[in-house]
Amino acid sequence: MRTAGSTTALPRKPHPVDVHVGARIRLRRNTLGMSQQELASALGITFQQVQKYERGTNRVGASRLWHIAQLMKTPVAFFFEDAPGDPSPAKPRAAGPSDTDRVLEFLSSPQGLRLNRAFVGIGDPKIRDRLVKLASALAV
Numbered sequence: 001m002r003t004a005g006s007t008t009a010l011p012r013k014p015h016p017v018d019v020h021v022g023a024r025i026r027l028r029r030n031t032l033g034m035s036q037q038e039l040a041s042a043l044g045i046t047f048q049q050v051q052k053y054e055r056g057t058n059r060v061g062a063s064r065l066w067h068i069a070q071l072m073k074t075p076v077a078f079f080f081e082d083a084p085g086d087p088s089p090a091k092p093r094a095a096g097p098s099d100t101d102r103v104l105e106f107l108s109s110p111q112g113l114r115l116n117r118a119f120v121g122i123g124d125p126k127i128r129d130r131l132v133k134l135a136s137a138l139a140v
Contacts, residue, residue: 016084019056021065024079026054026108028072042071 052058106112
């Protein structure tokens with residue numbers, strides 16, 4: 001708690017929506033196979049700034065988010081889908097991370113991206129189904 005004479009600022013935690021938007025930027029960037037440096041160059045900023053956006057440490061301004069959406073060929077609304085505090089009554093939120101949060105985290109990881117790309121590359125639906133059954137059996 002700060003007192004009237006205190007000169008040290010307490011570290012602020014990123015807002016959950018900023019963290020969510022950053023995770024969605026990272027998800028879309030990774031899905032497109034775009035590096036942080038490539039995104040940064042296209043935006044005219046440093047890759048460290050992209051890192052801060054993706055962690056939610058720095059907020060993404062409206063015009064910057066619009067530019068990111070244009071570069072990534074996705075609607076701005078994509079970055080807010082399933083955001084914390086979404087007032088939509090159709091989707092009640094449980095305490096703790098949602099399935100969507102866990103999927104986003106997985107798809108944002110290098111292993112998740114490689115697995116997803118490999119899975120999509122399997123043309124035979126029967127083989128894909130067997131792979132899903134194998135993964136389900138291993139997850140128990």
